[in-house]
Amino acid sequence: MIAVSIFEKYKTFKVEDIQGYSPQIGHLVLMMSYARYTTLKAVEGLTVEQLDFLPHQNGNSIGALLLHMAAVEFGFQVEFFDNRKPNERETDEWGAAYELGKLGRGQIKGNPLKFYIKKLEDVRSRTLEEFKSKQDEWLYEEAPWGGVSANNYFIWFHTFEDELNHRGQIRILRNTLPSNL
Amino acid sequence: MIAVSIFEKYKTFKVEDIQGYSPQIGHLVLMMSYARYTTLKAVEGLTVEQLDFLPHQNGNSIGALLLHMAAVEFGFQVEFFDNRKPNERETDEWGAAYELGKLGRGQIKGNPLKFYIKKLEDVRSRTLEEFKSKQDEWLYEEAPWGGVSANNYFIWFHTFEDELNHRGQIRILRNTLPSNL
Numbered sequence: 001m002i003a004v005s006i007f008e009k010y011k012t013f014k015v016e017d018i019q020g021y022s023p024q025i026g027h028l029v030l031m032m033s034y035a036r037y038t039t040l041k042a043v044e045g046l047t048v049e050q051l052d053f054l055p056h057q058n059g060n061s062i063g064a065l066l067l068h069m070a071a072v073e074f075g076f077q078v079e080f081f082d083n084r085k086p087n088e089r090e091t092d093e094w095g096a097a098y099e100l101g102k103l104g105r106g107q108i109k110g111n112p113l114k115f116y117i118k119k120l121e122d123v124r125s126r127t128l129e130e131f132k133s134k135q136d137e138w139l140y141e142e143a144p145w146g147g148v149s150a151n152n153y154f155i156w157f158h159t160f161e162d163e164l165n166h167r168g169q170i171r172i173l174r175n176t177l178p179s180n181l
Numbered sequence: 182m183i184a185v186s187i188f189e190k191y192k193t194f195k196v197e198d199i200q201g202y203s204p205q206i207g208h209l210v211l212m213m214s215y216a217r218y219t220t221l222k223a224v225e226g227l228t229v230e231q232l233d234f235l236p237h238q239n240g241n242s243i244g245a246l247l248l249h250m251a252a253v254e255f256g257f258q259v260e261f262f263d264n265r266k267p268n269e270r271e272t273d274e275w276g277a278a279y280e281l282g283k284l285g286r287g288q289i290k291g292n293p294l295k296f297y298i299k300k301l302e303d304v305r306s307r308t309l310e311e312f313k314s315k316q317d318e319w320l321y322e323e324a325p326w327g328g329v330s331a332n333n334y335f336i337w338f339h340t341f342e343d344e345l346n347h348r349g350q351i352r353i354l355r356n357t358l359p360s361n362l
Binding site: 013016027031034035056058059139140145149150153154157158161164165166167168169172175176 | 194195196197205208212215216219237239240320321326329330331332334335338339342345346347348349350352353356357
């Protein structure tokens with residue numbers, strides 16, 4: 001996994017060119033990978049009960065936030081790589097994680113940490129494969145985002161900026177888990 | 182303020198070249214500005230009491246998290262623009278916001294939202310001025326980070342990735358503020 005291989009194995013924290021990617025796409029990959037590295041660090045060793053814990057009746061569990069990260073990225077793959085809307089099967093699979101809230105609380109529970117990590121990795125592996133086939137110019141092509149003018153760089157920046165937002169929330173949730181879990 | 186002028190006024194969400202900055206530094210500025218735009222959105226209209234509220238005895242207030250964002254950026258300015266350690270006066274001013282926790286809970290309170298926004302803007306304005314004088318090559322120059330090999334791009338990426346982490350926490354804190362505040 002690129003997050004581990006770059007940041008953990010080589011102990012280097014640089015945004016720079018990497019082999020196999022156009023230069024600026026490489027920078028994006030490194031930022032996404034660092035975000036993922038810190039997400040995985042934030043959930044290391046959590047049990048099913050800890051992943052399922054709800055801080056309050058309207059809150060989201062750590063497990064739901066992890067699956068949300070994968071769902072956002074999957075949704076952008078469908079929208080911006082495949083240029084279509086998610087089909088019924090995909091909406092069934094990812095809808096709760098995308099929406100969070102009541103739907104997430106009802107459907108996302110009972111999974112071990114490795115379930116969430118595999119989802120995150122499976123989705124990310126497609127993004128990285130697609131990125132390999134792109135040139136830097138693609139980053140600056142128009143990619144409308146919810147009716148607003150955006151470009152591909154922004155879309156994939158938003159993927160990791162949303163992950164970082166939820167990583168911060170996971171750190172709070174982890175710090176306030178009941179001691180009997 | 183660049184965050185508002187770009188994202189709010191023109192309703193465009195793109196990571197692209199901007200006037201006055203070397204191309205890739207412009208991309209960094211836009212990512213930092215989007216992060217700031219969403220931070221300011223997340224705290225809009227909060228009162229002193231809401232900014233001071235502690236979710237639990239070991240938690241951080243929203244006000245402390247806002248000042249922390251400015252403190253991290255100020256610390257990096259001193260370390261990477263001035264190539265020195267903070268002096269005694271600077272440590273007195275920023276230490277509690279940098280450390281958070283007990284020190285932050287003791288010292289950071291009683292301030293209106295505009296106090297925090299001004300701190301954020303004052304610090305950011307220096308970063309943007311410094312960036313104007315840099316060329317893209319500077320982003321890839323070595324900038325050791327806590328004993329780890331890093332570069333300038335990573336340092337300023339880390340500034341906004343830490344802000345996004347805390348913005349996520351602020352959103353949780355805001356959603357769980359007591360209704361009588």
